[in-house]
Amino acid sequence: MATAHLIVRATLADPADRQKFDHWYQTEHLLDAVKGFKARRAWRSWSKTSPLVHIAFYEFADLVQAEAIQGSPALSALIAEFDRVWGTRVSRTREVIEMAGEFSAPNPER
Numbered sequence: 001m002a003t004a005h006l007i008v009r010a011t012l013a014d015p016a017d018r019q020k021f022d023h024w025y026q027t028e029h030l031l032d033a034v035k036g037f038k039a040r041r042a043w044r045s046w047s048k049t050s051p052l053v054h055i056a057f058y059e060f061a062d063l064v065q066a067e068a069i070q071g072s073p074a075l076s077a078l079i080a081e082f083d084r085v086w087g088t089r090v091s092r093t094r095e096v097i098e099m100a101g102e103f104s105a106p107n108p109e110r
Contacts, residue, residue, distance in 0.1 A: 002100070003060070004059075004067075004096060004097065005057050005058060005059050005096070005097050006060070006066050007095045007096075008092055009092060010055075012052040013052075013088075013089050018051070021090065022046075022054075029078070030042055037058055037072075037074055039060060040060060
């Protein structure tokens with residue numbers, strides 16, 4: 001079975017919120033999401049193309065586990081908390097993807 005990911009793309013409306021959002025996501029939300037989703041691991045990034053775009057990645061063993069998050073009580077609770085803290089100041093989208101292939105570059109030292 002192929003690894004799958006839930007990708008959450010958040011777009012901040014106000015650049016002044018970026019530092020607070022970054023701290024909150026790193027110290028609270030990401031940890032709560034990993035625990036609630038029972039994800040293998042998670043990481044997050046800020047877009048260099050659009051500096052108000054934050055993307056979080058949650059990894060699952062397979063597509064069934066990733067898709068089970070959609071509509072789950074864990075996701076509903078995280079959405080409610082996100083909305084309580086950020087309201088309409090941050091919009092977001094969610095997408096589940098399944099790994100189709102992987103390539104590792106050869107080790108140049110060999």
